[in-house]
Amino acid sequence: MQTCNVLLSIVIPAYNAGLFLAGTLDMLVSQGLENCEVIIINDGSTDNTEMICKAFSNKHSQISYISQNNHGVSAARNRGMELAKGKYVYFFDSDDSLSAGTLDFFRSVLARNLSIQMFGFGYEMRRNGGLIKKYISSKFDNQMLKSHILQESFFSKKFSCNICSCIYDRSFLKNHAIAFTQGVKIGEDVEFIIKALNEVDALYYSERVCFIYQLRDDSAMQGYKIYTLERMKSFELIRDAVLSLNIPDSRMEPRLNFFIANLYVSNLLAYLFSAGNKSKQIEALFILNKKYVYKCMKGKVINLMAIYLIRYIPLRFLFKIFKNY
Structure with missing residues (x-):
């Protein structure tokens, strides 16, 4: 794929993700990867994660991967950001999902709004297929939120934002040296969002539920009991x-x-x-x-x-x- 054709880079950190990674990649492929690239950072996995990465990268030119020693999710995301070629970058997890038609929706929004620094959208949390909670801000739907409105809403808990419910202009992140803090196991994603909100001029928002956070009994977050x-x-x-x-x-x-x-x-x-x-x-x-x-x-x-x-x-x-x- 030529660099100039890449609109969106999807960065996926993967550590011992063999149980879910193939299903996640199948989902992305089924939605169509035109003008997209998928970059998987195999972060020192000891299971069959690398084998899955290799199989998909051999079959699909838009999917690539690198393997590195285990340095944590922050280092993996930062490495993916360095390798990304797209105008925009999206951080996605190896065991989550996108609602039907989401990649087409992303392409449509980003292609007609090339000046967007951040693009936020609705998301929901599910466990075993059942809906737990939906995170949408209907009053901001289809609006370009100026920084002061965005900051007021986020810090007063009236606007929900997840690392996987935002897409970022890659040059915006690079120009402001926004990256994930390494050596931290929890909270690095929230800190990243806060740093971005401190620099962004505006965020385009859609209430459409695009990202589906799959809460699993064996996921990393369950260890925080x-x-x-x-x-x-x-x-x-x-x-x-x-x-x-x-x-x-x-x-x-x-x-x-x-x-x-x-x-x-x-x-x-x-x-x-x-x-x-x-x-x-x-x-x-x-x-x-x-x-x-x-x-x-x-x-x-x-x-x-x-x-x-x-x-x-x-x-x-x-x-x-x-x-x-």
């Missing part, structure tokens, strides 16, 4: 990304405070109700970071109720109650 130090590091990574934002509008400060406080409470509840032994080190970090709860004054009512409750309950008391949960 035990709250580890990695999850606390994830909170701190995202917190620092928000605190470092260069947004001159003073009206954004309450929304940023709400975002951090809401993230803190979500992590605290996940820790309290997690399986396994509790950690004095993690509890000390929660106590140290509780100051961010006191800065939150505005936000969605249901979230604020939890934030205010945590604000006035001593954490050591909570830790004692949930010690043997």
Whole structure:
């Protein structure tokens, strides 16, 4: 495929993805790969992932792969971004899916809006074929959202964004040195989105559900039922990304405070109700970071109720109650 013909590069990190990768690639091929390329980064897999990659790349000229030592999903996505030839890049996971006709829809939107820096769309979460939750923002449908509206909506939790529910202009990412932080197991995708939102001029949005996140009992996310130090590091990574934002509008400060406080409470509840032994080190970090709860004054009512409750309950008391949960 000639470089000039590539509109969209689909980057797929794959680690021991043999159980689902072939089905995912079959789905992409069935939707048509005209003006697209699929780049698979085999990140040190020990199963049959490389064999699947080789079989598909031999059969389809739009599919290529490289194998590397295991460096994690961030390094794999960054490598895919470096290899991409398309005007736009889309980060996709090896065990998820796209709704019927989505690649045609992507091509249609991107081909007629070549100045788009970011393109966002609806998505849904499913488990064993059943719908768990749908993430759409109907009031923004078919609109070009300016950066201030996008930031206000995202940080006040009125606009949902997943790493696989956005397509990025590759030059935009390169010019602003936006990449995934390596060495982090959790939260690197949210940090990436925050960095992009800090630089983007506008995002085109469609409420059409394109991406389907498949929640599986054996997926990587299911390992997070035990709250580890990695999850606390994830909170701190995202917190620092928000605190470092260069947004001159003073009206954004309450929304940023709400975002951090809401993230803190979500992590605290996940820790309290997690399986396994509790950690004095993690509890000390929660106590140290509780100051961010006191800065939150505005936000969605249901979230604020939890934030205010945590604000006035001593954490050591909570830790004692949930010690043997």
